[in-house]
Amino acid sequence: MTGVHDRSAERGQAAIEFAIVFLLFFAMLWGILTFGFIFAAQNTLTLAAENGARAALRYQPATTTAGATAARISAATTMATQTVQWLQNFTPAYDPAAYLTATSAPCTYNANLICFHVQISYPYAQHPLIPPFPGFGLFAPTQLVGKATMQVDPGNLLPGG
Structure with missing residues (x-):
């Protein structure tokens, strides 16, 4: 007989196909979420470093150059820490x-200027924002870093300088 098809041979085929397709789509969704959070965290770290460096440009009341430099570094640290607050709320650990450095040193290209360097990092391997999907850890960065540098004329550290 032609045209007669035994349905018992196809039992479970749809369930297996659905399981395979579901796993592929779920892995794609998980990858999009994971790398979206990594992208957002990286942008936040870069913004934090930039905001910290900008804060180092602002006048800070002081009577000595060393005091003004220390006050500007403190302002840079505070601003950078405030900018990454959502990361700390998302990952309390x-x-x-502990991952922030703000320093000042003579600029390498002109020793007459002071460069304020701000660097902040996030150990993504230790504190992933989303639990890792098996195999995605190979593609995720272990450390996210944001860096910024601003130059200041030493004559502008103190009022009337």
Whole structure:
């Protein structure tokens, strides 16, 4: 007989196909979410470093050059820490102060200028924002870093300088 088809041979085929397609789509969705959060965290770290460097440009009351430099570094640290607050709220084990450096030194291209360097990092391998999907850890960065540098004329550290 032609045209007669035994349906018992196809039992479960739709369920298997659905399972395979579901796993593929779920992996794609998980990848989009994971790398979206990584992208947002990286942008936040870069913004934090930039905001910290900008804060170092602002006048800070002081009577000595060393005091003004220290006050500007403190302002840079505070601003950078405030900018990454959502990361700390999202991952309570992350302490931004432990991964933040704000320093000043003569600029490499002109020793007459002071450069304020701000760097903040996030150990993504230790504190993933989304639990890792098997195999995605190979593509995720272990460390996210934001860096910024601003130059200041030493004559502008103190009022009337």
